[in-house]
Structure formats: C-alpha cells, structure tokens
Amino acid sequence: RDGRSLGELVKEEMGPTAGVIALVACFMIMVIILAVLAMIVVKALTHSPWGTYTVAFTIPLALFMGIYLRYLRPGRIGEVSVIGLVFLIFAIISGGWVAESPTWAPYFDFTGVQLTWMLVGYGFVAAVLPVWLLLAPRDYLSTFLKIGTIVGLAVGILIMRPTLTMPALTKFVDGTGPVWTGNLFPFLFITIACGAVSGFH
Numbered sequence: 001r002d003g004r005s006l007g008e009l010v011k012e013e014m015g016p017t018a019g020v021i022a023l024v025a026c027f028m029i030m031v032i033i034l035a036v037l038a039m040i041v042v043k044a045l046t047h048s049p050w051g052t053y054t055v056a057f058t059i060p061l062a063l064f065m066g067i068y069l070r071y072l073r074p075g076r077i078g079e080v081s082v083i084g085l086v087f088l089i090f091a092i093i094s095g096g097w098v099a100e101s102p103t104w105a106p107y108f109d110f111t112g113v114q115l116t117w118m119l120v121g122y123g124f125v126a127a128v129l130p131v132w133l134l135l136a137p138r139d140y141l142s143t144f145l146k147i148g149t150i151v152g153l154a155v156g157i158l159i160m161r162p163t164l165t166m167p168a169l170t171k172f173v174d175g176t177g178p179v180w181t182g183n184l185f186p187f188l189f190i191t192i193a194c195g196a197v198s199g200f201h
Helices: 006-014 016-045 049-072 077-100 112-128 135-160 184-196
Strands: none
Touching: 006 016, 016 049, 016 112, 049 077, 049 135, 077 135
C-alpha cells in the first residue's frame, strides 16, 4: 500500500469523512498507548535505583553499539552482540551493587514525577537521533533481556514449582492485575492497538 497511513487507506476505501474519523481514532489510540506505556515504565522505576541504573546504563551502551556497528566494525553483528550481552549482564549485576550502596543509590532514586520528565526528555532526544545510533541497538539489547527473563522465569518455575498447580479458571478481568490493580479499560485496547494498529511491533 506504498507506506500510506491507515487514515489514507480508509479515505480511499470509504471516503474522506471516514478517513478523518480513522485518523482521529488512530491518534487517540496512540496517545493512550504511549501514556500507558510511559505509566508502566514510571511505576516500575519509581524509587528503584537498581532498575533506573540498569535502564540508564543501556543508553551509552546502545550508543557505543550503534557507532561500533556503523563505523568501527561494520557488519560484525556477532561481535557487537557479544559485547552488548556481556555489558547488559554487567549492568544488571552492578545495578544490585548500586542499589545497595549508600553513596550511589540516591543518584538513581527518583520519584514518579522526575522519571516522567526524564522519559519525556529521552523520548525527544531519541526521536531526533538516527535510528541506528540509539533506538535500534536498544531494541536489540532489550530482546536479549526479554528472552533471558522469560527463559529464567521458566527455568525457575520448573525448579521451584514443577507441578504448576493452578486453578482451571481464573478471573482475568476482576481488576487485580499482576503489577497493579486496574480496570479492563484501557488495557484491553492497549493490547489490541499495540499489536494491530500502532506498528510498534
């Protein structure tokens, strides 16, 4: 479809009024998605020196990986992957040391409001930098982190609770989420929009 937006496609198929409605709807969905994703990040990092340090560490690491792959050793994805993975593991481990340190922990202990403004600033900077320099390497690093977390949790369950005892039915819409409580709105729409509309994934 030549890279056209959803609004343009709807306009072509259904007319200008429907196209405008589709564009406004997509915009509102994106606002909700970004707000919820920002809220999740802020809630996870509020007063968490370990988490904040680890996330902050990945920024210069991603910049190094981007420059390494583009200028120092072009095409050496294997090399930069090993370097990134080693330093990512170091960031996670050293985050524990930072969190336990009375000297360093206060430098990475922020309120929700402070983290929100930092996130806004990071978003602005990341949006204007070339994708190869920051966003692509950080996404690549986060892939290792996500897969490693899933594998680690699965292995932990098999070791600690191999019987996997769980009720046959669970109340998944009762408002008691695994991270914090919340209603079905807006999370149902976030789930749909994030995968189907936003193009992030």
